[in-house]
Amino acid sequence: MNKPYDLIVIGSGAAGQIAAITAAQNNKKVLLCEQLDSLGVKLKATGGGRCNLTNTLDNEPFMQAFGRNGKFLLDALKAFDHKALTNFFHSIGVETHSPDGFRIFPTTHNSNTILQALENELKKLSVDIKLNTKLETILTNKECIEGIQTTQGTFKSSHLLLATGGLGYPKLGATGEGLKIAKDLGHTISELYPAMMPLYTKETWQANCTANTIAKATIKVNLENKKLKKLQATGDLIFTKNGLRGPVILDFAREITPFLEKLDAVPILINMTRKSEDEIIQYLKKHNGFGTLLPQSVLNQLCAICDIDPKTNYKNLKGNSKDKLIKLLAWTPFTIVGHDGFAKAMITRGGVSIKQIDPKTMQSKLIKGLYFAGEIVDIDGPCGGYNLQWAFSSGYLAGSLL
Numbered sequence: 001m002n003k004p005y006d007l008i009v010i011g012s013g014a015a016g017q018i019a020a021i022t023a024a025q026n027n028k029k030v031l032l033c034e035q036l037d038s039l040g041v042k043l044k045a046t047g048g049g050r051c052n053l054t055n056t057l058d059n060e061p062f063m064q065a066f067g068r069n070g071k072f073l074l075d076a077l078k079a080f081d082h083k084a085l086t087n088f089f090h091s092i093g094v095e096t097h098s099p100d101g102f103r104i105f106p107t108t109h110n111s112n113t114i115l116q117a118l119e120n121e122l123k124k125l126s127v128d129i130k131l132n133t134k135l136e137t138i139l140t141n142k143e144c145i146e147g148i149q150t151t152q153g154t155f156k157s158s159h160l161l162l163a164t165g166g167l168g169y170p171k172l173g174a175t176g177e178g179l180k181i182a183k184d185l186g187h188t189i190s191e192l193y194p195a196m197m198p199l200y201t202k203e204t205w206q207a208n209c210t211a212n213t214i215a216k217a218t219i220k221v222n223l224e225n226k227k228l229k230k231l232q233a234t235g236d237l238i239f240t241k242n243g244l245r246g247p248v249i250l251d252f253a254r255e256i257t258p259f260l261e262k263l264d265a266v267p268i269l270i271n272m273t274r275k276s277e278d279e280i281i282q283y284l285k286k287h288n289g290f291g292t293l294l295p296q297s298v299l300n301q302l303c304a305i306c307d308i309d310p311k312t313n314y315k316n317l318k319g320n321s322k323d324k325l326i327k328l329l330a331w332t333p334f335t336i337v338g339h340d341g342f343a344k345a346m347i348t349r350g351g352v353s354i355k356q357i358d359p360k361t362m363q364s365k366l367i368k369g370l371y372f373a374g375e376i377v378d379i380d381g382p383c384g385g386y387n388l389q390w391a392f393s394s395g396y397l398a399g400s401l402l
């Protein structure tokens with residue numbers, strides 16, 4: 001065996017890289033193993049290649065966005081919040097900004113800037129980087145970490161961080177190996193669901209509207225089920241050939257995938273006009289027509305459903321067709337019938353149970369010297385930089401405490 005490391009990090013995503021850098025900045029000897037042939041492959045794909053690093057929320061509302069498990073983030077955020085994250089990137093030569101006052105990006109709007117700066121820092125700090133190196137087994141003795149066996153040999157350390165991510169987008173390295181290994185060591189893995197992906201609909205009319213984005217659409221479930229009825233999301237909506245995508249759909253998908261496993265189809269309603277029925281009637285009267293209520297391609301489709309000529313003046317709209325159209329403009333029905341599963345899931349719901357991880361250190365409560373950070377943990381947030389901030393915060397915390 002080689003000389004022991006102070007810390008071995010498995011996985012070179014946001015969580016693994018920040019942990020390796022933080023420990024090395026504290027003069028620790030660090031080994032970073034990555035199964036792929038380059039660092040941070042998923043990080044490179046984030047934000048459509050622009051990398052939405054984090055957002056401007058304070059810790060309290062930030063945690064609330066993670067729902068029930070949100071409080072688990074407190075120590076990691078106290079150690080490394082969005083201000084610490086942007087300061088850190090500034091210190092390694094990456095400037096950031098928030099064009100919409102909420103989401104934070106590198107000013108280059110190019111994730112390569114982030115990857116290059118992190119890699120330069122890892123090299124500057126002499127972190128040993130081993131690419132094409134897959135973790136196979138964790139070596140333990142009396143519930144303490146001793147080292148790891150990989151496809152490139154055996155390495156010794158009494159501290160090991162598993163930052164191997166979830167199951168979404170396997171082609172970006174999400175193979176789920178880390179989850180299997182954690183389970184073999186006795187950890188509970190809460191049920192895993194794909195989250196944040198486009199949804200397929202039974203309806204097909206939206207295929208004629210793919211050029212338009214609907215801003216601030218609101219989606220709700222159209223079922224008499226108390227739990228499902230509460231689900232609602234608002235954000236930008238985009239139509240696809242087979243269904244729906246866009247930030248509002250990504251956030252909504254996170255909520256309904258568990259239900260889609262039990263129900264064959266989930267009926268939903270979408271408000272695309274940001275108006276109630278009464279407000280729509282007032283609008284149509286005022287403009288004596290459809291004005292700019294919706295993009296023309298969408299109006300054409302909704303009018304066709306109601307047998308109405310989209311050029312008709314409001315005063316000439318009559319009877320059932322008119323009522324039907326006003327209802328459709330207020331809440332347009334769709335039926336969600338499926339998705340691409342983990343192949344297109346940006347996030348995995350579920351992971352290593354937070355009951356078995358100490359939030360103050362990210363150390364396993366079962367195996368001394370074993371740490372977890374990032375998406376491998378049963379923590380997932382909505383769209384908008386939440387998940388990368390979590391990966392960076394938890395990775396920083398784990399790397400800073402040796």
Ligand SMILES: Cc1cc2nc3c(=O)[nH]c(=O)nc-3n(C[C@H](O)[C@H](O)[C@H](O)COP(=O)(O)OP(=O)(O)OC[C@H]3O[C@@H](n4cnc5c(N)ncnc54)[C@H](O)[C@@H]3O)c2cc1C
Nearest residue numbers: 011013014015035046047052135165173374375385387388
């Ligand atoms: C297309 C896409 C866009 C996204 N955009 C955003 C965004 O803009 N903002 C945001 O906040 N979130 C975004 N996310 C989510 C975000 O990317 C993840 O939450 C985050 O990258 C998780 O980081 P991580 O370090 O935990 O894991 P990962 O980045 O998944 O890194 C895990 C690494 O571990 C390696 N690995 C796995 N198993 C082994 C093994 N056995 N041995 C060695 N190495 C192993 C993998 O190859 C991988 O490189 C996006 C996700 C996707 C898929």
